[in-house]
Amino acid sequence: LLQMVFPPELRFASLKFLNRLFNCFSFYCYYDITEIDGVNTNELYNAVQLYLSSFVSASGSRLSLTRAINSSATTFGLSNNDCINDVFDGVAVQWEHVVTQRQSQTYSWPPLPDEKRGFMLRIRKRDKDIILDFYLNYIMEKANDIRRKNQERLLYTNSRGGSLDSRRHPWESVPFKHPSTFDTLAMDPERKSNIEEDLRDFAAGQAFYQRTGRAWKRGYLLYGPPGTGKSSMIAAMANFLGYDIYDLELTEVHSNSELRKLLMKTSSKSIIVIEDIDCSVNLSNRAKATHAGAPRSYYDSGAPDAARGGEDGNNNNTITLSGLLNFTDGLWSCCGSERIFVFTTNHIEKLDPALLRSGRMDMHIYMSYCSYPALKILLRNYLGSEAEELGEAAASELREAAEKAKMTPADISEVLIKNRRNKERAVGELLEVLRARAERNEKCGGLREECELNGVVEEMEEEEQEKRALESPKEGSDCDDDSCKKVEDDDEEKEKAK
Numbered sequence: 181l182l183q184m185v186f187p188p189e190l191r192f193a194s195l196k197f198l199n200r201l202f203n204c205f206s207f208y209c210y211y212d213i214t215e216i217d218g219v220n221t222n223e224l225y226n227a228v229q230l231y232l233s234s235f236v237s238a239s240g241s242r243l244s245l246t247r248a249i250n251s252s253a254t255t256f257g258l259s260n261n262d263c264i265n266d267v268f269d270g271v272a273v274q275w276e277h278v279v280t281q282r283q284s285q286t287y288s289w290p291p292l293p294d295e296k297r298g299f300m301l302r303i304r305k306r307d308k309d310i311i312l313d314f315y316l317n318y319i320m321e322k323a324n325d326i327r328r329k330n331q332e333r334l335l336y337t338n339s340r341g342g343s344l345d346s347r348r349h350p351w352e353s354v355p356f357k358h359p360s361t362f363d364t365l366a367m368d369p370e371r372k373s374n375i376e377e378d379l380r381d382f383a384a385g386q387a388f389y390q391r392t393g394r395a396w397k398r399g400y401l402l403y404g405p406p407g408t409g410k411s412s413m414i415a416a417m418a419n420f421l422g423y424d425i426y427d428l429e430l431t432e433v434h435s436n437s438e439l440r441k442l443l444m445k446t447s448s449k450s451i452i453v454i455e456d457i458d459c460s461v462n463l464s465n466r467a468k469a470t471h472a473g474a475p476r477s478y479y480d481s482g483a484p485d486a487a488r489g490g491e492d493g494n495n496n497n498t499i500t501l502s503g504l505l506n507f508t509d510g511l512w513s514c515c516g517s518e519r520i521f522v523f524t525t526n527h528i529e530k531l532d533p534a535l536l537r538s539g540r541m542d543m544h545i546y547m548s549y550c551s552y553p554a555l556k557i558l559l560r561n562y563l564g565s566e567a568e569e570l571g572e573a574a575a576s577e578l579r580e581a582a583e584k585a586k587m588t589p590a591d592i593s594e595v596l597i598k599n600r601r602n603k604e605r606a607v608g609e610l611l612e613v614l615r616a617r618a619e620r621n622e623k624c625g626g627l628r629e630e631c632e633l634n635g636v637v638e639e640m641e642e643e644e645q646e647k648r649a650l651e652s653p654k655e656g657s658d659c660d661d662d663s664c665k666k667v668e669d670d671d672e673e674k675e676k677a678k
């Protein structure tokens with residue numbers, strides 16, 4: 181019509197004029213919520229999608245269904261260019277899912293997705309205040325609730341090494357399904373409940389952190405020998421609080437600024453984990469600091485710029501200790517809220533004092549060898565029986581052996597898993613293993629670590645294994661003839677080798 185009525189030079193102006201005229205007389209106004217806002221993912225788009233998926237299934241006649249890899253939840257969504265109505269506080273609104281093909285692909289890296297997706301919200305002009313002030317906040321809260329209720333928490337990794345995906349996100353995610361909880365964690369109950377209480381206080385502490393002027397974050401350093409449950413503790417923390425986990429692979433981070441960018445893209449209510457902090461990256465100026473003796477001198481000599489949040493002059497492409505400290509502690513660490521930092525290490529003595537100084541990591545948690553109270557939890561987990569049920573004599577023998585043996589919960593779990601169908605055999609073998617280990621510890625005479633270094637422990641372990649292999653199969657074991665014969669053959673071979 182425009183083409184017929186107006187000459188070409190007036191077409192654009194007339195279109196603009198008609199548009200304005202139409203808007204003046206229209207009862208409605210429209211808001212676009214696009215999936216990608218400039219270069220960043222639009223959180224509101226994700227929230228609206230989740231919010232609509234909670235009730236769209238009941239009213240929609242044509243829906244899109246999605247399920248993420250490894251996920252157990254199906255998500256309903258509006259099909260392309262479909263509409264749905266909603267009512268908030270007596271006010272009617274309409275949502276439309278608008279999908280269009282991206283026309284001109286301007287150069288950008290990583291390339292933008294082919295489709296441009298967004299939601300269009302249509303409301304009456306007179307309802308603007310109530311919708312913009314309350315409805316959108318309500319949607320954000322509701323989406324967070326749905327996420328928590330679905331228990332579809334995510335485990336993020338930066339294993340792509342700094343490159344972004346098509347949605348401009350540096351983190352990759354999978355549903356987090358680790359079943360470890362504080363109930364299943366073998367640890368002294370008193371220490372465990374202290375940690376639980378600390379976490380509970382943290383999660384409910386918004387007003388406290390606000391009042392005291394502290395950033396709403398907390399740091400935990402988990403240290404102890406391998407197999408004592410550091411990773412299991414992180415999973416238990418995430419399950420307890422219902423937080424996502426960001427597993428930061430430091431070896432994939434190339435500079436301090438990349439580290440900051442990663443931090444900026446983490447969400448609230450999350451646990452940011454760096455495992456094996458002592459060996460995951462060669463923190464370039466740590467050596468200088470240790471050499472200098474005093475922890476503070478590192479700031480003077482090592483990386484003056486980096487300490488203020490910049491890059492080390494000589495090491496533009498490396499991540500420095502100060503970069504890491506800024507990451508956990510500096511201004512950038514509070515670019516979100518309600519976040520927990522967890523570092524783990526097997527060798528706390530190798531860590532730079534700057535990382536350990538008070539206030540840096542709020543709680544240092546030693547994950548120790550398996551004590552008797554922890555052993556009781558493992559017996560309950562794997563055999564389904566309380567230690568007291570095993571009889572007083574067996575219980576006290578176990579207690580004594582466990583205290584002397586200094587075995588990790590991982591080692592003990594192995595013995596229990598192997599014999600989980602036969603409680604007596606499990607307890608019998610466990611006692612045997614614990615005693616052998618206690619005996620070995622005695623031989624090493626408190627120099628266990630030196631013995632381990634010199635291979636003495638390895639030799640002893642081999643001897644123990646051979647001894648056990650020679651004794652098996654035991655009476656009443658459920659191996660068939662063929663497998664028994666195989667074990668005998670193996671034994672013979674081992675004997676020969678010996």
Ligand SMILES: Nc1ncnc2c1ncn2[C@@H]1O[C@H](COP(=O)(O)OP(=O)(O)OP(=O)(O)O)[C@@H](O)[C@H]1O
Binds near residue numbers: 366413590
């Ligand atoms: N305290 C514990 N409670 C329950 N299970 C445990 C505990 N410690 C270890 N385990 C068991 O041993 C296995 C290894 O534990 P985990 O990975 O948590 O140890 P880790 O301390 O993180 O070891 P590493 O230092 O090598 O990373 C787990 O599968 C878990 O089942």
Ligand SMILES: [Mg+2]
Binds near residue numbers: 410411412455
């Ligand atoms: Mg671990």
